[in-house]
Amino acid sequence: MALPTYAGPLERSWYYAFRIICAAIFVFLIAPILIIIPLSFNAQPYFTFTREMLTFDPAGYSLRWYQDFWQSASWQASIRNSFIIAIGATIVATTLGTLAALGLSRSHMPFRAAIMGVLISPMIVPLIISAAGMFFFYSKINLAQTYTGVILAHAALGTPFVVITVTATLSGFDHSLTRAAASLGADPTTTFFKVTMPLILPGIISGALFAFITSFDEVVIVLFLAGVEQRTIPREMWSGIREAISPTILAVATILIAISVLLLVSLELLRRRNERLRGIQET
Amino acid sequence: MQATATAAGGLGSSKAERTALKKALRRTERRRQLWAFGLTLPLLAFLLAVFVVPILGMLKLSVENSELARTMPEAAEALRAWEGGGVPLEPVVATFAHDLRAARDARALSPVAQRLNNAHAGDRSLIQGTARRLPDAPDGSWTATLAEIDAEWGEPRIWWSLKRAAEPWTDLYLLQSLDLQRDIDNEIVATPSERALYRNVLARTLWISLAVTVLCFVIGYPLAYKLSTLPPRLANPLMILVLLPFWTSLLVRSAAWIVVLQREGPINETLLWLGILAEPVQLVFNRAGVLIAMTHIMLPFMVLPLVSVMKSIPKSHMQAAIGLGAPPLTAFSRVFLPQTRPGIGAGCLLVFIISIGYYITPALVGGTADQMISYFVAFFTLQTVNWGMAAALGSILLVAVLALYFVYARLVGIDRLKLG
Numbered sequence: 103m104a105l106p107t108y109a110g111p112l113e114r115s116w117y118y119a120f121r122i123i124c125a126a127i128f129v130f131l132i133a134p135i136l137i138i139i140p141l142s143f144n145a146q147p148y149f150t151f152t153r154e155m156l157t158f159d160p161a162g163y164s165l166r167w168y169q170d171f172w173q174s175a176s177w178q179a180s181i182r183n184s185f186i187i188a189i190g191a192t193i194v195a196t197t198l199g200t201l202a203a204l205g206l207s208r209s210h211m212p213f214r215a216a217i218m219g220v221l222i223s224p225m226i227v228p229l230i231i232s233a234a235g236m237f238f239f240y241s242k243i244n245l246a247q248t249y250t251g252v253i254l255a256h257a258a259l260g261t262p263f264v265v266i267t268v269t270a271t272l273s274g275f276d277h278s279l280t281r282a283a284a285s286l287g288a289d290p291t292t293t294f295f296k297v298t299m300p301l302i303l304p305g306i307i308s309g310a311l312f313a314f315i316t317s318f319d320e321v322v323i324v325l326f327l328a329g330v331e332q333r334t335i336p337r338e339m340w341s342g343i344r345e346a347i348s349p350t351i352l353a354v355a356t357i358l359i360a361i362s363v364l365l366l367v368s369l370e371l372l373r374r375r376n377e378r379l380r381g382i383q384e385t
Numbered sequence: 386m387q388a389t390a391t392a393a394g395g396l397g398s399s400k401a402e403r404t405a406l407k408k409a410l411r412r413t414e415r416r417r418q419l420w421a422f423g424l425t426l427p428l429l430a431f432l433l434a435v436f437v438v439p440i441l442g443m444l445k446l447s448v449e450n451s452e453l454a455r456t457m458p459e460a461a462e463a464l465r466a467w468e469g470g471g472v473p474l475e476p477v478v479a480t481f482a483h484d485l486r487a488a489r490d491a492r493a494l495s496p497v498a499q500r501l502n503n504a505h506a507g508d509r510s511l512i513q514g515t516a517r518r519l520p521d522a523p524d525g526s527w528t529a530t531l532a533e534i535d536a537e538w539g540e541p542r543i544w545w546s547l548k549r550a551a552e553p554w555t556d557l558y559l560l561q562s563l564d565l566q567r568d569i570d571n572e573i574v575a576t577p578s579e580r581a582l583y584r585n586v587l588a589r590t591l592w593i594s595l596a597v598t599v600l601c602f603v604i605g606y607p608l609a610y611k612l613s614t615l616p617p618r619l620a621n622p623l624m625i626l627v628l629l630p631f632w633t634s635l636l637v638r639s640a641a642w643i644v645v646l647q648r649e650g651p652i653n654e655t656l657l658w659l660g661i662l663a664e665p666v667q668l669v670f671n672r673a674g675v676l677i678a679m680t681h682i683m684l685p686f687m688v689l690p691l692v693s694v695m696k697s698i699p700k701s702h703m704q705a706a707i708g709l710g711a712p713p714l715t716a717f718s719r720v721f722l723p724q725t726r727p728g729i730g731a732g733c734l735l736v737f738i739i740s741i742g743y744y745i746t747p748a749l750v751g752g753t754a755d756q757m758i759s760y761f762v763a764f765f766t767l768q769t770v771n772w773g774m775a776a777a778l779g780s781i782l783l784v785a786v787l788a789l790y791f792v793y794a795r796l797v798g799i800d801r802l803k804l805g
Binding site: 205261 | 420427429432439440442604623626629632638639647650654743759766790
């Protein structure tokens, strides 16, 4: 929206003021995240820019905090735990979520709204409540402080995302394709794997990515359910921030930001691919 | 399909054929419904087992009162039968003393001591101390023996507490969560102000959530307006800037704010260097830090629904209003603003709902006076093992959130819940 030529001085100043306000909001959104990236390369154990850093003196920068992170046994264990738990949770959530989305997208689904309400409830209930409830329950059945317990809990949190993304992909799905496959003699399983699955795959993958990042970033459930053995990266960060905040935290944070950017880009690419696939279908 | 069936019936087929066809159709319809339902069944069963049942269990835990009945069954029965008022008669006291000794010898006393202590601080040591010094046989009557060990046993208050603990259910925790308690006449009264805490916590939770909602609205509305009016070529990359914080780990963002806002952090250093400040200000581990960090985290939840509503408003509306002579501000408040109301409702509700249940950010960035209800749920679960209190506070929070979501669903529709 360019400024019209007939605009008066008041409108003109408001137009520029508005631009500055918006720019300031963007700075507020992004700056805190960006600022910790250079600080993680600080050669000194401080959280501020040293004189050497400001003058771009190479001596002011170092990789020591990354080395710290990489060589510490507890961080090493947390990386392994994070991946074990997130991958386990993603597999469970994606399988169950995709099946449920296939059922929900059929026009014959009874009690659709009620079932949808139950299926997305893990997203609605505050994490602290899910965590406390699961803690009381899992302690009783000896699932607290086990990998299984944390994986099941994280899978439950991830399923709404899979259900929502796959249902959204299926809403543009042409059901005559499955009927065509069936009339040509394919059984339902073959139809699913040869016809339906390739077309809704972008939806399934973005759902799986959502489920993965949900588990990978989650800390409340881990605080309640995980023992020392199952400490994940966010859990280590939590104790790091609470107890003695060291620049190693910033190095970990920078790595996590890189992972988020990677995931965000893959999701965007998947979304575009999905739109393209649908575009082909429509013509 | 029903329509096809009647149409086919209209073509002169017999009545029997028609009913047979209808039946077959209904059967297929039912089979399809079962098939669709069957697909959702594994997930429904999974969520029921790992999510719904634990939460129902928590709701039950907030009114559960089984400690005394489990450890001291006969005493619990005797106390339940006793009509209350004063100190019970010797048989009840004797049963209690007998069960107390049995529980002590079985080392099963601590849940009962904890339960009584939850209702009245100090009862834990009373029970444990009495149990330790309890003789095998009474010196005269049990009533006299107990009173000799601790004068408290001669008072009606402890017996009344025991009777309350012997009931199958209790409203103790739910009342405590609202700073209420039952007095010796079983009337609900306010907790003495020196021990009242939770009304304050509830008010603080609502206050912080409301403040974050207002801040998000004030910051998010212009941002959403800008994003919705820019051409896609510019709007898409800027949208990614809005989404990036959304996708960054919560702990990363909380750590970032601690670093940025601390006394020796970049903000203080810059302001000192510019001469705006004479000495660094405390921006983190207090209310200001919580509000800043939470607003940053909630902003995308406000911006996304606003953008989607604003994009659907044709530009020509504003142009027409201005063309008809309305000053820009009037055109905005009379034409544009009312049309964005659904987005405002959705964004504000969503931010408020997510805020009231927030735990991580206030716990990391706030001080002790900025902790919300969720902090106390964690505290009672993990630190002082007072599960009844944790469950009661959790239940109150859950009911509040579900009620707000119900409003959200009526206003916006739960299907419109979008991601990213």
